[in-house]
Amino acid sequence: MQKIQCQNIKCEGCVKKINNALLAQYPSLRVDIATQSVEVEANADGLSAIKAKLQELGFLAPSGVFSKFKGFFSK
Numbered sequence: 111m112q113k114i115q116c117q118n119i120k121c122e123g124c125v126k127k128i129n130n131a132l133l134a135q136y137p138s139l140r141v142d143i144a145t146q147s148v149e150v151e152a153n154a155d156g157l158s159a160i161k162a163k164l165q166e167l168g169f170l171a172p173s174g175v176f177s178k179f180k181g182f183f184s185k
Contacts, residue, residue, distance in 0.1 A: 111150065112149065112151070112152060112157055113147050113148070114147060114148045114149075114150070114157070114160065114164065114170070115145075115146070115147050116146050116148055116169040116170050117146060117169060117170065118168060119141060119143055119147075119169055120143065120146075121143065122143075124141075124169070125141040125143065127167060128148065128164070128167065128169065131167060132160060132163055135156075136150050136151070136152055136160065138150055139160075148164065148169075
């Protein structure tokens with residue numbers, strides 16, 4: 111199982127939103143509100159796809175150099 115640390119997972123509505131987007135493709139997916147994390151069994155390509163979807167849904171902060179610039183300019 112891979113653990114992905116997320117943000118903004120605050121309620122069952124958030125869990126439902128993530129499950130609706132990813133559970134069909136990744137049946138092992140588990141969302142934990144208390145730790146604001148997602149655990150899933152997936153290969154590297156699957157993890158990349160999951161992270162991209164979580165980012166799109168607003169539960170994962172953008173990563174990399176460009177996101178740092180974006181964060182800097184949006185303050």
